[in-house]
Amino acid sequence: MSMLEIEGLNVWFGRDRDRVDAVKQASFNVGAGESFGLVGESGSGKSTILRAITGLAPTWSGRIAVGGMAIGRSRPKQFYKKVQMVFQDPYASLHPRHSVDAVLGETLHLHGFNDIDARVVKLLDDVGLGQKFRFRYPHQLSGGQRQRVAIARALAPEPELLLLDEPTSALDVSVQAEILNLLADLRQEHGLTYLMVSHDLSVVGHMCDRLAVMKDGEIVEIMDVAALRAMQATHPYSQHLLQASV
Amino acid sequence: MMDTLLDVENLWVRFPTRQGVFDAVRGVSFTLGRERLGIVGESGSGKSMTGRAILRLIRSPGIVEADHIKLDGVDLLQKSEKEMREVRGERISMVMQDPKFSLNPVMTIGDQIIEAYRLHNKASKSEAWGKALEMLEAVSIRNPERVMRAYPHEMSGGMGQRIMIAMMLIPNPEILIADEPTSALDVSVQRQVLDIMDKLVKERGMGLIFISHDLNLVADFCDRVLIMYAGRIVEVCDADKLHDAQHPYTRGLLNSLPRLDAPRARLDVLSRDPEWSEAPSVSGRI
Numbered sequence: 001m002s003m004l005e006i007e008g009l010n011v012w013f014g015r016d017r018d019r020v021d022a023v024k025q026a027s028f029n030v031g032a033g034e035s036f037g038l039v040g041e042s043g044s045g046k047s048t049i050l051r052a053i054t055g056l057a058p059t060w061s062g063r064i065a066v067g068g069m070a071i072g073r074s075r076p077k078q079f080y081k082k083v084q085m086v087f088q089d090p091y092a093s094l095h096p097r098h099s100v101d102a103v104l105g106e107t108l109h110l111h112g113f114n115d116i117d118a119r120v121v122k123l124l125d126d127v128g129l130g131q132k133f134r135f136r137y138p139h140q141l142s143g144g145q146r147q148r149v150a151i152a153r154a155l156a157p158e159p160e161l162l163l164l165d166e167p168t169s170a171l172d173v174s175v176q177a178e179i180l181n182l183l184a185d186l187r188q189e190h191g192l193t194y195l196m197v198s199h200d201l202s203v204v205g206h207m208c209d210r211l212a213v214m215k216d217g218e219i220v221e222i223m224d225v226a227a228l229r230a231m232q233a234t235h236p237y238s239q240h241l242l243q244a245s246v
Numbered sequence: 247m248m249d250t251l252l253d254v255e256n257l258w259v260r261f262p263t264r265q266g267v268f269d270a271v272r273g274v275s276f277t278l279g280r281e282r283l284g285i286v287g288e289s290g291s292g293k294s295m296t297g298r299a300i301l302r303l304i305r306s307p308g309i310v311e312a313d314h315i316k317l318d319g320v321d322l323l324q325k326s327e328k329e330m331r332e333v334r335g336e337r338i339s340m341v342m343q344d345p346k347f348s349l350n351p352v353m354t355i356g357d358q359i360i361e362a363y364r365l366h367n368k369a370s371k372s373e374a375w376g377k378a379l380e381m382l383e384a385v386s387i388r389n390p391e392r393v394m395r396a397y398p399h400e401m402s403g404g405m406g407q408r409i410m411i412a413m414m415l416i417p418n419p420e421i422l423i424a425d426e427p428t429s430a431l432d433v434s435v436q437r438q439v440l441d442i443m444d445k446l447v448k449e450r451g452m453g454l455i456f457i458s459h460d461l462n463l464v465a466d467f468c469d470r471v472l473i474m475y476a477g478r479i480v481e482v483c484d485a486d487k488l489h490d491a492q493h494p495y496t497r498g499l500l501n502s503l504p505r506l507d508a509p510r511a512r513l514d515v516l517s518r519d520p521e522w523s524e525a526p527s528v529s530g531r532i
Binding site for chain 1: 288289290392395402403404405429433435436437459460461498499502503504505506507509510511512513514515516
């Protein structure tokens with residue numbers, strides 16, 4: 001079964017001479033429980049696809065379906081229970097004056113949970129932070145710890161599909177290893193589906209089963225990671241990308 | 247023998263806090279010739295602070311202390327603030343980490359580059375416009391005409407960083423301090439940006455201090471590498487021998503990288519030894 005189907009997706013910004021077609025006719029499927037990567041250079045539209053799925057880029061056309069249900073202009077509440085996103089920059093994605101407890105508590109409240117206290121404890125344990133971080137503010141956390149909070153927040157409504165927008169690109173390599181291990185563990189424990197955007201082919205190679213290579217808003221190739229490791233890219237751009245990252 | 251452009255001896259950067267004085271950089275010494283010197287380490291290791299301290303960009307209450315920081319034999323610490331302003335940009339230029347905070351959000355990209363260009367050169371607006379376009383092309387930005395009219399928030403991180411590099415190319419400095427200049431860029435563009443910097447170092451005989459957390463990149467691009475941990479240099483080695491580095495910290499960083507050619511179910515996580523931060527700083531002087 002497909003968790004996410006995308007067909008002929010177009011996303012654009014601006015109008016007239018300043019119009020930018022960020023995504024052009026993108027189509028791919030992500031199966032339930034699969035981890036799918038989107039790679040490409042900056043400006044190739046990979047993050048824009050994630051933003052179109054969540055509704056952060058309202059100017060799109062084509063078909064997006066999550067769990068078999070097509071998405072229209074407005075998204076029902078159940079959609080956000082199913083799909084959550086982790087952003088690139090853990091420094092910008094947490095409210096500076098809300099404690100970890102407030103961030104997670106608010107999310108849980110909005111999704112209509114009653115046992116908020118117990119769930120906050122569980123979420124913090126899940127992401128390996130523990131109790132002592134519960135009443136801290138973002139400035140009292142390191143980058144890796146903040147990203148863990150952002151991941152905990154995304155896990156709060158018990159989603160099935162997690163959209164990861166460069167989750168480790170702002171982190172040190174040693175911290176990146178911790179977060180990637182955490183994401184791999186969480187996926188196994190909760191049976192999550194990942195759609196992961198990264199410009200780092202070795203990160204995608206580590207985390208994903210299949211990947212799509214994007215260039216100038218178009219998907220030029222979809223391949224599995226085994227082919228990536230064997231350096232068997234068919235499109236010249238993917239070959240170029242592979243060569244640059246080894 | 248290479249001539250020495252910059253000579254840093256026993257540099258300390260301190261920040262007084264309510265919990266006592268925090269030492270961000272603790273007694274670092276190194277020299278820079280006409281070469282590409284890499285400084286690697288995690289965030290918080292003091293590598294950016296080292297770069298900023300050289301340009302005296304650390305503001306009070308931060309304290310910079312050193313036996314000397316000599317640029318062509320002249321101690322920068324003895325200069326007045328006014329004299330320092332002639333050093334910054336003209337002689338030592340710095341590319342900051344995050345283009346989002348380095349570009350003016352309410353000016354178009356074009357106006358900012360033109361402003362920087364006309365500050366250093368006598369030129370008419372239209373000349374400067376042409377020059378700005380040329381520079382954007384030099385850092386391989388597609389469609390420079392549109393970018394000139396755009397505001398920084400309309401740029402992706404990678405484009406913002408290339409714009410920053412275009413701006414710093416203008417005054418033709420002797421030393422370039424690049425603080426994570428390519429960490430926001432993707433591999434294919436990274437290479438281009440590095441090639442641009444490489445060309446500058448070779449053609450103009452510039453010295454480059456390349457601050458990065460990306461070990462592979464530094465190993466590939468630099469001549470010499472200082473590895474910093476907790477404000478000290480723990481190891482100095484030739485960049486091409488970085489993969490044979492001895493220090494457990496360097497080894498730990500190398501092992502925590504995912505690799506395409508060697509898949510693993512789990513990545514190694516660095517375990518820190520408190521002794522690393524106690525050991526005295528290794529000198530990076532030649």
